[in-house]
Amino acid sequence: MDDNKLSHKDPNIVTNILSKIEAKFPGHVITRGKDHVFLGIKFKFLDDQKVELNLSEYIEEAINESGLCIDQNATSPQATGSSKWISKRRKLTTKGRKRSTQ
Amino acid sequence: MDLKAKKVDNKRKETFHSIVQKLLWVAQRGRPDVMLAVSFLCMRVDQPDMEYLKKVRRLLCLLKQTINDTRVIGADSLEQIDTFIDSSDAVHPDMRGHTGGAITMGIGIIHGKASKQTMNSKSTNETEVIGDSEYLPYAIWVQYFMDEQGRKIKRYILW
Numbered sequence: 099m100d101d102n103k104l105s106h107k108d109p110n111i112v113t114n115i116l117s118k119i120e121a122k123f124p125g126h127v128i129t130r131g132k133d134h135v136f137l138g139i140k141f142k143f144l145d146d147q148k149v150e151l152n153l154s155e156y157i158e159e160a161i162n163e164s165g166l167c168i169d170q171n172a173t174s175p176q177a178t179g180s181s182k183w184i185s186k187r188r189k190l191t192t193k194g195r196k197r198s199t200q
Numbered sequence: 201m202d203l204k205a206k207k208v209d210n211k212r213k214e215t216f217h218s219i220v221q222k223l224l225w226v227a228q229r230g231r232p233d234v235m236l237a238v239s240f241l242c243m244r245v246d247q248p249d250m251e252y253l254k255k256v257r258r259l260l261c262l263l264k265q266t267i268n269d270t271r272v273i274g275a276d277s278l279e280q281i282d283t284f285i286d287s288s289d290a291v292h293p294d295m296r297g298h299t300g301g302a303i304t305m306g307i308g309i310i311h312g313k314a315s316k317q318t319m320n321s322k323s324t325n326e327t328e329v330i331g332d333s334e335y336l337p338y339a340i341w342v343q344y345f346m347d348e349q350g351r352k353i354k355r356y357i358l359w
Contacts, residue, residue: 139229148274150306153230157263158223163215164260166253172262174232183282183359187306190355191277 101137201293205249213301219256226263230271232312234259236300240315243292251280276306278346280355283339289324292316297327301335309325312336332358 106112112130120126134141142150161168207214220241227238237259244252284300292298300314319333323328339356346353 111248137229138225139265141225142270144272146274148272151230151271151273152268153226156222156226156230156265157260157267159217161228161260161264163214163218163222164256166262168257168259168264171265172258174262174275184306187280187357188276189280190357191280191306 103136201302202251205251207247208253213248214257217245219236220245225350230327232309235312236314241308269276272308273310278305279353280357281305281339281342281353282357282359285332285335286328289321289327297321297330299334311342
């Protein structure tokens with residue numbers, strides 16, 4: 099066990115536990131706040147309750163390891179923008195909310 | 201798939217294996233959009249040929265040009281989970297189908313998977329049913345997880 103995540107709604111409790119762990123096993127790399135690197139993944143906690151994940155370092159590592167000439171553009175059939183189901187889902191969820199409040 | 205494509209030497213085979221393992225981690229954690237391509241590459245790690253080297257190069261080109269794209273996970277409602285499942289019939293050399301699925305709570309996907317089916321099927325209808333049966337457990341696990349977090353899911357929708 100070498101990577102760990104600790105979370106609590108009260109930051110003082112996290113500080114308290116961290117100091118206890120640090121007293122017994124010193125020498126930890128601790129990151130707190132909105133940006134973290136965990137298992138090679140860059141986490142960014144956004145203000146609007148979303149999480150952003152990025153693994154660009156791993157991709158760069160794979161590109162360098164391949165030794166291939168990676169300079170062309172490749173297209174993807176992936177759709178951009180929001181799809182129709184999002185508006186369908188919003189309708190369903192608002193309907194459900196109304197029903198549950200009645 | 202080109203069955204006559206030239207097989208690669210041992211050194212390249214090892215490099216191919218190592219790259220595909222890295223990309224598998226990348227696809228599972230940060231780039232679920234390339235999961236399909238990676239799942240096809242994973243099937244050939246023991247005997248890659250020149251065709252698959254071209255495929256991995258193309259995938260790396262795509263990843264390089266979109267390297268700053270981030271995966272965003274969020275939710276617009278914690279009462280509803282939507283699950284998307286689709287399958288393709290007989291797309292593999294052994295005539296098995298391929299299933300892709302994703303679970304979302306409105307913003308980004310919280311789980312995604314694309315894999316070869318583990319069962320043989322005779323028709324497209326069977327493939328769809330097998331696909332649903334292979335992916336739905338993940339949706340049920342998400343439901344159990346949310347229940348244990350104290351968030352009761354009120355609607356489960358399979359699209």
